[in-house]
Amino acid sequence: MSINVLKKSLLAITVATSLVAATAVVAQPASSEKHAIKATELRQSVFKLLGSNMGTLGAMAKGKIPLDAVVVEKNATRIQQLSLMIADYTRTDTSKFNVKTEALAKVWQENDHFNKDIEKLTLASTTLIAAAKSNDESAIKKAIGGVGKTCGGCHNDFKKD
Template sequence: MTRKLTAFTLAGVLAALSLVGLAAAETSPDNAIKYRKAVMSVVGGNMSALVMIAKGEVEHAAALAPHAQMLAETSELSLAAFRQNTDGQGREKTTAIAKVWGDWDDFEKGMEAFTEEANKLASMAEAGDMDGLRSQIGALGKTCKDCHDDFRSK
């Protein structure tokens, strides 16, 4: 009984220590900024590739659905990538303004709109609905622009 209790307590202490370890390894502002720009670049890259295919500028029709799917997936990563408030911190160049964290609820709504439209686009691409797809790319692009207008410095 006593031995069991000791083992249990030890596990508790170890768990607490590892939590402290995690807290100590907090992400630096520069890395937080670099990471979210990397995520946003993946979003931007997929969007550019998708638009080129939709416009017929390149012959990669089979890649349309995967690009749309990747947009839906990266949209899910985007909100978390901005969670750490880096306002006024770090040396890494950033265009995110303080309003991102000051108006987090609105920012979150913007990301949700992005996810919603990206998911619609992915279903249309999967179904090969080319007419729907063109207008849906516009609807998705509007969610990028709306947020960038509000939450990025020019």
């Protein structure tokens, strides 16, 4: 990776960390079942978009489709932007209502841990953006793995099997 790309990456990571800290919020309980259902639907929309973008990256990392640095950068940018929305779309604690969800109540009970996991995703996606800009296939695949690892870590702690 060139020095300029590395400097830009470090700056982007610093900015991303600041954004995550600024967007972290404390959860508030849903005021009604209707509110809980709507909050769940919106939250699930963010995670579906994350999965959609991650799916393409995973396929590239596994060699199932050709690696394309432009697509990697686009999807990594989307993942980074979505990561900054997770705190907002999980701020409504829906755990007291019978809503169809795979989210565990730990999302709201362990808010600091959850917010740290969001920050890890933001940083990993920022690193992937920089790797895509370098057009270094090895760095790109490693950075895709880093994003995948953060996704999996959060799934292990906060999502039903």
